[in-house]
Amino acid sequence: MTDKKAYWGIDIGGTYAKIGCIVDGVFRMVQTLPTGESCKPETLLSSISDIVMEYDAVPAALGLGTAGLVDRSSGGTIRFSPNLPLWNNVQAGSILENTVGIPVVLDNDCNAFAVGAISSGLIPSQGLWLLVTLGTGIGGTIINQGAVQYGTGYSGEFGHMTVKEGGIPCPCGSNGCWERYAGRKALEWYYSTVTGKRLSPLEISLSASNGDLQAKEAFREYGRWVGLGLANLAKCFSPMGFFLAGGLSATTDHFKKAALQEYTSRCRHPWKVTV
Template structure:
C-alpha cells in the first residue's frame, strides 16, 4: 500500500454519504458529507462530484462502501436496502467519469477493515462487527481476512431475533435491523410516548436515572441486539465483537440492560473507536490495496 499513499474512500449510509481523501496510515486529509439521495443515478452523479472535489495528485483509486449485498470479487452491487444501487453500474461509472480505479464492497466490511488497521481491533484476526445506524450492517473477519462466503457473507443485520416480527427490507421478518437500528430506536421512543427527536444518549441518561419508560425503550432496543450478538458469537467465535456506526457507542452502553446469559456465547463487546470515519477510512484503505494488487 505504500506505493499508493493516498486514496479516496466513500461511505454510503442510509442518511448521509461521507467521502474523504485518506493516506496509507488511515489518516483523513480532507472530508466531505452530504445527505443520501434515494435515486440511484442521481446519487452516483453526486459521488462523482465528491470524488472530483477531493482529488489531488497521487490519488489513483476510490473505494466505495455500499449498504446491502455486494460481490466484491466482481465489483458489483447485488442488492440494497435503504439505498439500492443494484441496477446502477456504480464502479464502471466512477472509473469512466473520474479516471480512477474503483473498488466496491459492503459498507460494514469497509468499517471493519478500518478498525483492524487503525482502530480498536488493531492486531486482532477474528472479529465480528455490527454497524448501528439507519439500518444495521454486519461483517466478519476470520484468520485476518474478511469472510465473504460465496460472495456476500456477513449480512448480520438480518439475523432473525423475533420470529414473525416486523417486515424487513430484505423480504423477511424479525431481523435485528427491525428491532435495534436507529430507525427502530425512533419507533420504540414514539411507542413509549416520549418526545420525537429524543436521542439515544438522552434515553440512556433517563434510564440510568430510573425512568421506567426509558428503561423499557432501552430494553426493547438492546434485548434483541444481545440475542443477535450471542447468535453471531456462537456461529463464528470471534475474539472481539464491535459495535460501530453512528449509534455504536450508545448501543454498546445499552447492553448494560441486556447482559449475555450463557457463558458459552460470551465475547468482549466494545464500541468501535473510529465512529463515522470508519467507513471512509476502510473504503480508502481497501481501495488502495486493490489498486496495488491490480498494478
C-alpha cells in the same frame, strides 16, 4: 483544492453518504450527503464525483463502501441493498471510475471498515472475530486470522438473521430480521411508543444522558435486542470477541447493561465486546 495525493473513502449508508480523504496521513471529513429510500444512484454518484474532483483533480485512490450485497467480481456492482431500494444491480464502481478517472474499489461497508480496522491493528490479526455495525441497518463481517471471510461472496449479513418469527416485515423480503429490532428505526420507535414523540437516536441519547427515564427505557429495549442478536452469533461462531461500530455504537453506554443481561441469559460464551 489539494495539491497533494489524497486517498478517498466514501461510505454510502441508509441515511447518509460520508465523503472523506487522507492527505499526508491525516483524515479529513469533506462532506456528508443525505441518502434514504428515495435516493437515486445516478444523482448521488454524480454529486460524489463532483465533490472529489473539485477538491482533488488527480485522486490517488478511491474506495467505496455501501450497505447490502456487493458483487466485487463484476466491476463493483451493488446487487441488493434493502435500505437503498433504487440501488439494486447498480455498477457503482464502474460509474465512479468513469467520472474520476481512476480505479475504484467497491465492497460492503462493514467489510471495508473491517479491512481498515485490521490494517491499523484495531482488530487483531490472530483468531476469529466478528464486526457488527449498528446504524440504519445492521452490518456484519467475519474476520479470521486477519482476513475478511466472504464465503461464496455475501457472508456477514447479520442484520437479516431472523430473531422473531412472523415479526416486523423487512425491506429484504423477510420478516423478523435483527435490524428491524436493533437498527436506527427500532430505537426511534421504542422511544415514540412511550412518548408519542419522534426523535433521532442522537436526541434520544442526549435525553437519556440528561436523565430522561423514557429515553432510558427505549435504550433498555433496544439493548435487549442487541444482546439477543449477539448471543445468536456467539453460539454460531464462538468468536474470540465482537467489535461494535456504526453510528449507534456511540450510544453503547446507554444500552450495554441491557445487552449484557440478555446476552448472558441466552449463551455461555464470555461477553467480550469492544466499541
